[in-house]
Structure formats: C-alpha cells, structure tokens
Amino acid sequence: MKIRVFSIEEFSVYDGPGIRTTVFLKGCPLNCNWCHSPEGKRFGNVSLRSPNRCLNCGRCIEICEYNRKKCIGCAKCVDVCPRDLIRMSAIDYEVSELVSKLLKNADILKINNGGITISGGEPLFQVDETLELVKCLKGKTHIALQTSGYGNSQKFKEIIDNIDLVLFDMKVMDEEQAKKFEGIDNSLIFKNLEILKNSKTKFIIRVPLIPGVIDTKENLKEIINKIKGAKDLVRVELLPYNKYAGSKYKLAGLKFEPMYDENMESNPHLDLFKANDIEVRVL
Amino acid sequence: MNERISKIYERLKKREYRNLRSDISFDDSLEYEKNNVPLPLRVSDRLKKMVELEKPIIFPEDHIGFMRTVKNIPDILTEKEKEELSKTYLLFDHALVANISSDYEYTISVGFNKRLAEIREKLKEKNTDKEEIELKAMEESILALYSLIEKYQKEAERADNKVLAIALKKIPYEGATNYYEAALFLRIINYTLWLNGNKHNTIGRFDQYMYKYYKHDIDLKIIDEEDALNITEELFISLNFDTDLYPGEQQGDNGQSLVLGGIKRDGTSAFNELTELCLRASLELKLIDPKINLRVDKNTDFKWFKLGTELTKVGLGFPQYSNDDVVIPALIKMGYKEEDARDYVVAACWEFIIPKYGMDIPNVEALAFPKCVDKAIHSKGFLSATTYEEVEKLVNKEIEKEIKRLIDKTRNIFLIPSPFQSILMKNCVENKKDISEGNKYNNFGLHGAGLSTAADSLAAIKRCVFEDKTVNKEELVKAIDNDYEGYEKLRKYLVSAPKMGNNDDFVDNIGCKLLDKFSEECSKYKNGRGGIFRAGTGSAMYYVWYSETLGATSDGRKAKESFSANYSPSLNRNFDGVLSVIKSFTKPDLTKTCNGGPLTLEFHDTLFRNQEGIDKVASLVKTFILLKGHQLQLNAVNRDVLLDAQKHPEDHKNLIVRVWGWSGYFNELDLAYQNHIIKRLEFLN
Numbered sequence: 021m022k023i024r025v026f027s028i029e030e031f032s033v034y035d036g037p038g039i040r041t042t043v044f045l046k047g048c049p050l051n052c053n054w055c056h057s058p059e060g061k062r063f064g065n066v067s068l069r070s071p072n073r074c075l076n077c078g079r080c081i082e083i084c085e086y087n088r089k090k091c092i093g094c095a096k097c098v099d100v101c102p103r104d105l106i107r108m109s110a111i112d113y114e115v116s117e118l119v120s121k122l123l124k125n126a127d128i129l130k131i132n133n134g135g136i137t138i139s140g141g142e143p144l145f146q147v148d149e150t151l152e153l154v155k156c157l158k159g160k161t162h163i164a165l166q167t168s169g170y171g172n173s174q175k176f177k178e179i180i181d182n183i184d185l186v187l188f189d190m191k192v193m194d195e196e197q198a199k200k201f202e203g204i205d206n207s208l209i210f211k212n213l214e215i216l217k218n219s220k221t222k223f224i225i226r227v228p229l230i231p232g233v234i235d236t237k238e239n240l241k242e243i244i245n246k247i248k249g250a251k252d253l254v255r256v257e258l259l260p261y262n263k264y265a266g267s268k269y270k271l272a273g274l275k276f277e278p279m280y281d282e283n284m285e286s287n288p289h290l291d292l293f294k295a296n297d298i299e300v301r302v303l
Numbered sequence: 304m305n306e307r308i309s310k311i312y313e314r315l316k317k318r319e320y321r322n323l324r325s326d327i328s329f330d331d332s333l334e335y336e337k338n339n340v341p342l343p344l345r346v347s348d349r350l351k352k353m354v355e356l357e358k359p360i361i362f363p364e365d366h367i368g369f370m371r372t373v374k375n376i377p378d379i380l381t382e383k384e385k386e387e388l389s390k391t392y393l394l395f396d397h398a399l400v401a402n403i404s405s406d407y408e409y410t411i412s413v414g415f416n417k418r419l420a421e422i423r424e425k426l427k428e429k430n431t432d433k434e435e436i437e438l439k440a441m442e443e444s445i446l447a448l449y450s451l452i453e454k455y456q457k458e459a460e461r462a463d464n465k466v467l468a469i470a471l472k473k474i475p476y477e478g479a480t481n482y483y484e485a486a487l488f489l490r491i492i493n494y495t496l497w498l499n500g501n502k503h504n505t506i507g508r509f510d511q512y513m514y515k516y517y518k519h520d521i522d523l524k525i526i527d528e529e530d531a532l533n534i535t536e537e538l539f540i541s542l543n544f545d546t547d548l549y550p551g552e553q554q555g556d557n558g559q560s561l562v563l564g565g566i567k568r569d570g571t572s573a574f575n576e577l578t579e580l581c582l583r584a585s586l587e588l589k590l591i592d593p594k595i596n597l598r599v600d601k602n603t604d605f606k607w608f609k610l611g612t613e614l615t616k617v618g619l620g621f622p623q624y625s626n627d628d629v630v631i632p633a634l635i636k637m638g639y640k641e642e643d644a645r646d647y648v649v650a651a652c653w654e655f656i657i658p659k660y661g662m663d664i665p666n667v668e669a670l671a672f673p674k675c676v677d678k679a680i681h682s683k684g685f686l687s688a689t690t691y692e693e694v695e696k697l698v699n700k701e702i703e704k705e706i707k708r709l710i711d712k713t714r715n716i717f718l719i720p721s722p723f724q725s726i727l728m729k730n731c732v733e734n735k736k737d738i739s740e741g742n743k744y745n746n747f748g749l750h751g752a753g754l755s756t757a758a759d760s761l762a763a764i765k766r767c768v769f770e771d772k773t774v775n776k777e778e779l780v781k782a783i784d785n786d787y788e789g790y791e792k793l794r795k796y797l798v799s800a801p802k803m804g805n806n807d808d809f810v811d812n813i814g815c816k817l818l819d820k821f822s823e824e825c826s827k828y829k830n831g832r833g834g835i836f837r838a839g840t841g842s843a844m845y846y847v848w849y850s851e852t853l854g855a856t857s858d859g860r861k862a863k864e865s866f867s868a869n870y871s872p873s874l875n876r877n878f879d880g881v882l883s884v885i886k887s888f889t890k891p892d893l894t895k896t897c898n899g900g901p902l903t904l905e906f907h908d909t910l911f912r913n914q915e916g917i918d919k920v921a922s923l924v925k926t927f928i929l930l931k932g933h934q935l936q937l938n939a940v941n942r943d944v945l946l947d948a949q950k951h952p953e954d955h956k957n958l959i960v961r962v963w964g965w966s967g968y969f970n971e972l973d974l975a976y977q978n979h980i981i982k983r984l985e986f987l988n
Contacts, residue, residue, distance in 0.1 A: 031923065034915070039922055099795050100791060104798060124883065132922045302913075
C-alpha cells in the first residue's frame, strides 16, 4: 500500500514526549484560514520552489508546458534548476518502506523515551494508509497521532486503539464559524472526540490560539466544556499564534489571506483552564 | 552583575577606551641582529620595552583591569634571519609559541617571587651558555613583569583605587590566598602573555585551578556566591578588553578557551560550584571570551546538559562539548599518560591538548579529502578501473602522497623562544630549557577538511558509475572539468546519490574508511621533535581556502562552492534531519582521529523557546555522547537576523556567531565567512 507524505521531520520537539520523528501525511479535508503548512493541504503532487537563492534564470518556466501557471506534477522543472531549489510537494512510499525510514534512528528515539508522531495534513484523510502504518509501527516504538479529528469514525477508533497518544486539535467550536474559518462541518470532530474520550488511549488537546477567532473566552469555554472530566486527558497545550504562518505560501505558489488580525497578541486565558482543574501548557 | 561590574561592562561595549591607545612602535630587530643578541634575550628585552611604553589606565570601578595602550608588538627577527631559518625549518604561524595551556595552578599558588628564586637557584649551577641565556631571559621577563606591576600599583594609588593599590602590592609576587587575588593573578598572566607576543593563549581548567580559592572564601564567609559571580564576571570582561589586538585569522579567533567539568587527574568527577558559576557568568555577559567548553561523559549528571543548553540558547555558539569517554582513551592511545589525558583541555578551537606539560602543535596543516578524490579521478588508473574498490585504492594512494607531502612540509618547525611562557610550564625552569624547544608532549596535529564532500563524491561514483552503471567515467571527468556546464542532468543525478549525514551505511562507511586511512597514514610518521602526527576532524579556515581552489566534485558540488566546516554534512544538500546526522557522524571510531574537530548542529532559535525545547536539546546532546561522538558544537541561530545584519550592521553591533572553532562578532567577519554561515542555515526549518 502506498502512502503519500509531504515531510518527515526528525527531532520534532513539540509533537509529543521525548525525542521524536514526525511524519506529515499529505492531504487535508479542512481549509483552515491560518494553516501554516499549505503544501500539505492538497493531496495532489506539485512542485515547490524555494524563493531563497533563486537566480531567476527562467529555466523552470521554459520547460513547463504551462509556464508555471499551473502544475500537473510532471517534475520536469526539478531537473533543470541549477541550484536544486525545486522539489516535489509529495513523496509516495510503500508503507513498509516508510516504516524503515521512520525507524532508522529508533535507538535514539528509544533512549530518549520518544517515538513516532503521525501528523499532516490530516492523517485521517489517508485513513486506510494511516491504519496500516500504525499496525506496522505497533510494538516497535511509541506512536502518537496528531489529528483534527475529522475522518471516518470507525477507522479512527481502530487507529487510536492501536497507538499510545493522540494529539487532538480543538479549534473553532461554533458551527457557522467553523464553516467560515475551517471550511467544514465540525460535528464529525465532536463525534470523534467522544469516541476518543471513551477509548483507553491517552490524549492531549491542542488549541492554536488564533487571535480573536479561537482564543476568545467563549470559544475556550466551549472547548473546556467538551473535555473536562475526561479520564485520559493528559493536558491541554495552547499554541500561541505564529506570525510565520504565512511563510510557506509563496513556496507553494499560494496566497495567504488571513481573515483575522495577525498582529493581535494571542490570549491564552489560562485562568479558565485552571478553574476547571485542567493542566495546561503554552508551547 | 552589580553596579560596579555593569559600569565595566558598559565600558567594554562602548569600546571608547580603545581610543586611548597609542600607535607608538619600535623595531629593534636590526639592532639585535647586528649585535648577535640571542633570541630568548631579544624576547625578554622586547617585553621590557613594551612594558616601558605601556601607560596604565585605571578606572575607579576596576578591581582587575589591565588594558593595552600600545597596539603593536614588533618583530624580533629580521627578514633576512627569517629567510635563513626558512631554509631548515617551517616558520609555522609566525613562529610563535601558541595554543598551549599554562600551569596556572602552580604559578597562582606560589607567586612569581618563588619562580624567580627557582630561576636564580638554577643560574647558580654550572650551566652551558645556552642554559644560562635561557634562564637569564626568564629572569628578565619576570623583572619586566614586575616593573609593569609597579607602574600599575602607583597608578592605582594615584587614582585612589584602594582595592587595586593594595592587591598589586602582593599579586603577582606572592601566591594568591583568596578568589579575588587568584582572578587578578590570572588576568595579569593572561595580559602579559599577550604583551609578550604569544598567540592563542588558552585559559584551561578554570573550575579546577581556581576552586580552592573559591572554596576557601565561601567556607570562611569572606565572599558569598554573588561576590564570586561578580569577580568571575569582571575577570571574563577583562579577557575581552583587547581582543581586537590579538593576532588571528579573523577577529575572535584568539584561542581564549576555558574548559569546565570532566574528570580530575584521579578519575573522579571534576564538576563543582565554580563550573556552574562560570556558565552563569557567560550566560549573563554574552561575550565571545572566554570560549566555554564543557567536558562530559556518559555518567555526567543531566543537570549539566541542561545548563549547557541554557547557554547555547543565548546564541554565542558555546558551550562546545567534548566527550571524555572518547577523548581520554584516544589520548592514551596516542601515548599520553592516563593522568595527563584526564587533565586534557581544548586549545584555541577544538584541539585536545595537555595543560602544563604539552608543547603540541595541533594545527600544523590540513588534509583536504576532496582534493585526494579529485586527484584520483584525474589519475591514469581511474578510466581503466573496473570496480569501485580500484577507485578506492587510487584515492588511498593520493591520501598517502598528500600526507607525506604535508608531513615533509611541517616536520621541522621553528618557534621563537618564549621565556615568559616557559616560566608558566612544568619542566622548563627545572630543565633550563625554553618551551619553544619542546616539553613532555611534542605531537603535531593535522586537520581533515571536507570529509563529507569526499565521502559523498565517492558514494556518487560507487552508486552511479559502478552499481547503476548509468554514468560513464569519461563523461563524469568531462562534466567535472567543465564545472557541469551542459551536464545539469548528470549533476542532478549525482546529487541524488547517498550523502553522509542521512544515516546511510552506503556512504557513511566510505567516510569511516577515509578517516581510518587518514589516521593510519599519520601513524607512520614522526615529527622533528620526536612526537607523532595526530589526525583530526577539524577544518579551521581550510574549508574555505581549499574549496576556493578546487574544481567541481563528483557529488554534484560546483567549483568554488564551500565544503562544510569541521566534521559536518555537506552544504547545499537536503538531509533527513539531525538524528540521522548524529547517527552518521558517530559511526567512525573517533578515538583514531581525535586531534579535535566538532560536529556542528544548527538549530533555529525558536526551538529553545521553553523548558521542553531546552530539555530535549539537552537530551540530544547526551545522546551524542552516549553514541560516542567526540565533540559537539551547537548554534542557536536565525538566518533572517543574519541577513538583516548584513544590510544594517549598525543595528547588530553585538551579534555573535560561531565561525569554525570560535565565536566572533558577525560584523567583524570577512564577507566570505558571513556568507558561509548564512549558507549553512538555508536548509534549517
């Protein structure tokens, strides 16, 4: 079975306990306005051109049938760049091949109580492949899944039953607002959250503090209501808004158009979590 | 830092005191030559004259002080004499005694009066003329130092600086009895070494030789922890006063390395309260001197890795870690006595040397691995080679030739005597012999530059020419000779071959073999002083020098593109990540190539934003030690900041970066080095 990856990051520090390698699977059904990995959103394989050091020699445009106005993933431009600045946005692996790549530094992961984190995109977008990957990794290392919770519930349950930790995102709680900012119906996420709460797998709730959208008191209160009392909740991790969110759009040939004020400071409202006896950490 | 120390700190940062220096200079070399003055006496005479020219400047807040007011240190040899010497010897690095580590412990504890008495005792013996001259020069050097101190003491009295006026009546004549006196003593030695024309004056195991004074004062409640920090900080600041005058390849390359932690001569842990205090002082001061090295091993408490990482976060490029589990056995293997090996320190950049007893010259030349591969490819045998093993043999032959050439060139090195430095070493007074002629250890070190470029080049040949059989040798040579002009597709293909740093045995094993061959060849030779040649993984500035003259290489690197600095993956290539890099670079048996030279890892500064990040970086360092890496250097950097500093240097006056074995102010570096550092960061997430 082939699985589509857009990046593998060794020593990913903020994706679970210990020293970890995180694999980012390509494709995401959400369309979050603040996404900082736009190259992971679409499942399609396109070329990415790093703007740094580009000589503007024009060879990549010359060879492109569409003058680089659109990309069909033919990869011809990769071969002509004299400075090796163009790469494809996806790599397709056989699951077994990916497993050996992820585990090639398994000794380091082990002595540092770390493991592998499966992230995205949205791993549940390639749900069968993710399940297969999880099954192959099981017993060999600590496995964490980072997910928006948006995916097939039955398979989601099967995945989480086979892993050690889930990093579950909670973003916009209001149904209408979620449609606007994330482009999805968030009821599926809540359904899967219930499945997670009823499983025996430990989980961390992660909240990206998008200013004025997610970090509002009302929204955070809603999140707390959904998770308080959950027996396997380890803690909540708050991610202050990262002003570099837009930095990879140029690379991906996309335009970054935030519908919120980027310059507003994120407000973590730590008191809300403390009042509900929920351990919280700001990353 | 108290108010008094902040004043000194601000003074250093403003650098206005440097305007008080004079350009006055003298040159007695012709006179010396005419009168046939023996070299040791020329050096002591020059020190005397330098002291005469110095005008002490003492500020009310100084308790340590000592700033140079005379910039230039004249030569003692004429050009003609140098030419004459060059016929027999290599005048390496201006023929200066450099890069060794003084016996601060003994000198600070007994004082120079005792040393002077010892020298005078020796002068009474029946001596050869040469011995007489060398001892006389040592005596003269101490007397020159004394006249310097007398001047300073008078100026302190005049300026009504009571602390210095009192202290300088005792120090450096008598041994220090408290922490402040010991710090002042150390500064006086350091200042005088520079004034005496020595280069790369290392600080050594500060937390060991200073500990008894610290402990004494704390136990008797003479000072508390904060006082000790203030004294340490004043001393550290003083080591930065004149760094712009110190000779080096680039500013900042001055060798003031300070070594912390590790184990003692008896094998027990050497970490103590001063270890922590020094890390704290460096963290607060954020200055390029002294350069902090931390000796660790598999049993070192995790606390020290965390404290080290806190310092890395500051962005100075230190501490540099060295692994006692690898370095000590390696030094023993090279012939160092176990007790001495346990006492090792770090020379100017990363070379492992022995304090008090060592007159090693650990940086005499560098083997350029890629050059050997290049010569092999252009040798007759290449086109007729039918297996990769044959190519490997050709490369080995080139390594043999190149090492022989380097050793022939450097075997006999001449050093200008240094009577003052001799007083600071074991055996020199006792044996009536200047340090420039050698001591207990007289080994030479060769760096090894561009290892990963060479390993990658050979891996590309092995994969593309002999395994895939998709590239023919003639075409490859042609492409290389044309700097890949018109061979872009071929170049890409070569780039796609395995690269050292991805934890791929295919190429990593080639790197291991290259290093083994390097060490094996070095072991065949002795230098003119009876010492060995030590193979190492450092590059010094050779990574820039050699890469500028070498054409394209078969890893897909184009002509003039840089090699990586020291022991690190190639530039301009994508790597799987830091874990794989660590795995690749801990595969070789580094006890065989332990002259020194770190793996360098660069991290984006945001990684250090909270305790979780710091703990994980500390774990990563510990992992490197467990996997038997020998030396590690980490940088917390931000490429955008460096780019901005190139555009607006005025906004980044105090921006510090690690260059090859030392840290310097970014603004003071040549453009080539600035650009190299920026290039290193291009692939950082």
